[in-house]
Amino acid sequence: MPDGSHARSRLDRRAFLKAGAALGGGFVLTLALPAGIGSPAAAATSKEFAPNAFIRIDRQGLVTLVMPMAEMGQGIYTAQAMLLAEELEVGLDKVKLEASPPDDKLYGNALLGSQATGGSTSVRAFWQPLRQAGAVARTMLIAAAALRWNTDATKLTARDGAVLNPADGAKLGYGELADAAAALPVPAIETIALKDPKDFRLIGTPAKRLDTPDKVIGKAQFGIDTRLPGMKVAAIAISPVFGGKPKTVDEQAARAVKGVRQVVKTDAAVAVVADHMGAAKKGLAAAAITWDDGPNAKVGSADIVAALAEASKKAGAVARSEGDTAKALAGAAQRLEAIYQVPFLAHAAMEPMNCTVHVRKDACEIWVGTQVPTMAQAVAAKITGLPKDKVKVYNHLIGGGFGRRLEADGVAHAVKVALQVEGPVKVIWSREEDIQHDMYRPYYFDRLSAGLDAAGKPVAWTHRIAGSSILARYYPPAVKDGVDPDAVEAAAEPPYALPNIHVDYVRVEPPGIPTSWWRGVGPTHNVFVVESFMDELAAAAKADPVAYRKALLANNPRALSVLTLAAEKAGWGQPLAKGRGRGVSVQFAFGSFMSMVAEVEAAADGTLKVHRLTCAVDCGLQVNPDTIAAQVEGGAIFGLTAVLHGAITLKDGRVEQGNFDTYLPMRIDEVPVVETHFVKSAEAPGGIGETATVAVGPAVANAVFAATGKRIRTLPIDTDALKTTG
Secondary structure, three states: OOOHHHOOOOOOOOOEEEEEEOOOOOEEEEEEEEOOOOOHHHHHOOOOEEEEEEEEEOOOOOEEEEEOOOOOOOOHHHHHHHHHHHHHOOOHHHEEEEEOOOOHHHHOEOOOOEOOOOOOOHHHHHHHHHHHHHHHHHHHHHHHHHHHHOOOHHHOEEEOOEEEEOOOOEEEEHHHHHHHHHOOOOOOHHHOOOOOHHHOOOOOOOOOOOOHHHHHOOOOOEHHHOOOOOOEEEEEEEOOEOOOEEEEOOHHHHHOOOOEEEEEEOOOEEEEEEOOHHHHHHHHHHOOOEEEOHHHOOOOHHHHHHHHHHHOOOOOEEEEEEOOHHHHHHOOOEEEEEEEEEOEEOOOOOOOOEEEEEEOOOOEEEEEOOOOHHHHHHHHHHHHOOOHHHEEEEEOEOOOOOOHHHOOHHHHHHHHHHOOOOOOEEEEOOHHHHHHOOOEEOOEEEEEEEEEOOOOOEEEEEEEEEEOOHHHHHOHHHOEOOEOOOOOOOOOOOOOOOOOEEEEEEEOOOOOOOEOOOOOOHHHHHHHHHHHHHHHHHHHOOOOHHHHHHHOOOOOHHHHHHHHHHHHHHOOOOOOOOOEEEEEEEEEEOOEEEEEEEEEEEOOOOOEEEEEEEEEEEOOOOOOHHHHHHHHHHHHHHHHHHHHOOOEOEEOOEEOOOOOOOOOOOOHHHOOEEEEEEOOOOOOOOOOOOHHHHHHHHHHHHHHHHHHOOOOOEOOOOHHHHOOOO
């Protein structure tokens, strides 16, 4: 998803809370926020408020947080619980989590304008609201205790799920106070002071993740784990060419397979429904499907790249233009030009696409792991013709999202199948279907030029980006004057002081291949391009890459700090063995600053070994440092996989990669040491889930240049081009 800076909304200072009695007794606290700009509620009137999160405290003192965001390994269940528990003064062991139902008004992400988990916004969006909710609830519980003890509430304190009276040592647990607190008026948020960060007892500590125990013992439920009485399982084959449809199906042969119950055809797919997955897969193979490939039958990668290259020769929509780049280039002592390219990428999550659906005459139930529950609900409602309130979505843990599950195409396929099946049916994609029917990170084609003065300092910078616009399809109002803010993120606002800069964007939609979010999208390509080209400028100036960057970051202290720390921790400037090199990158994306130094060894036969990645991050106040470090490690490896191996290519309209043998994941012997170092910051939290995925590409590419003298301008890295032997 795009960074929240491109879909901003302000939290009105008059955001409020409502309290009431829970069914069965207890205390329910509902946090209400203004909806994000662009959301349905905000479209009606900017003064409208919609509840955003719910907190329940029962008579046993158990706190239930109804989680508005999806957990897909990023640790958000724990981080958001920490925000609430810090101000509520309860231990994490007293917090129970529930996935929220679909409701943009209740659970919308204010930075994205809908109930969506993406853009590294989950902590940023709920950093203040969840703490406010905890603080107000704590205040009301203290007030309830003060009434019972007939004392002044200001003389009482709360700690570890109880209200304490220091005067006489009296103590009342939250559960004992829940009913009384529910009857009290809710104080205005403006009257409740949040903790000073120096007083945090939970935020900033390495808390153990709340979702880990159930995962360790196999109790955790992902979408693919759904089991229902009478449930059937379906294997699906989707047209191998986007836009195609089934032509012939041998239903008799498929139904002859033991356990097969039904063969279902939809507009673009065939599903075989059976008692279990083995029978469904055998039946699908026996069906011997032939396809009408449709209008995209001849689309190939070379044609797409040629179209991008041609389009990039023309001026695009201006994302930023300052100074006079033409004049500065004309008068430059040196001029550099380069073309960079990055490929289509699949997500290849370990949990393949799946969705369980039960369609009845007057209702539809869906069991799935999704980043966009309200979108899933809306898609199902449209296909079934049911009102949205008759479509129930039960969200699950997600075994890998990476932006893939920001789309509801998997839900759409499953609902179309379920409409023709009696009872619940779980539709599971094979690994091949998952990779060959993904919605891919766009292919980008970039043209850059720069001018240097006699001292090697940049005096002009131009950057033209050609590629598809995800936002034009996903959320059209975000595209202004032809500029997709995600497509130019980290390019239109590089961290450096550049006196004359021009960045424009040419929208080119490739035929026959859909594009979507991919753990960073715009920044994953722009930071690679900007930081690689900045390295080219340093080389042309015969300057050290770190020193060159530092000179351009004098007015950007947070970027300078992460660069300085990363270089220091990586031993920048210290000698390396022959064949090894270090490369560096700096970025601001998703609200966080990061610098990464890669140490890479290049062998004579062109093979590469990434030995070490040293990361320095300033993500503002840290909620859970352990989770942040884990996200840096996982994101770096995810990004490195793409740098070394990732590319989706098309031939005759078909994706050529099909499984992990042709779309390679990192192997364990390829994984480098990843070190994470923090710059302490008092700023509000930034995003972290995508930062390292973005930073690793240019750091590794620049390290390859340092080791070999060969510049990497196209990903994945072509190791054949690095060979020094015949």
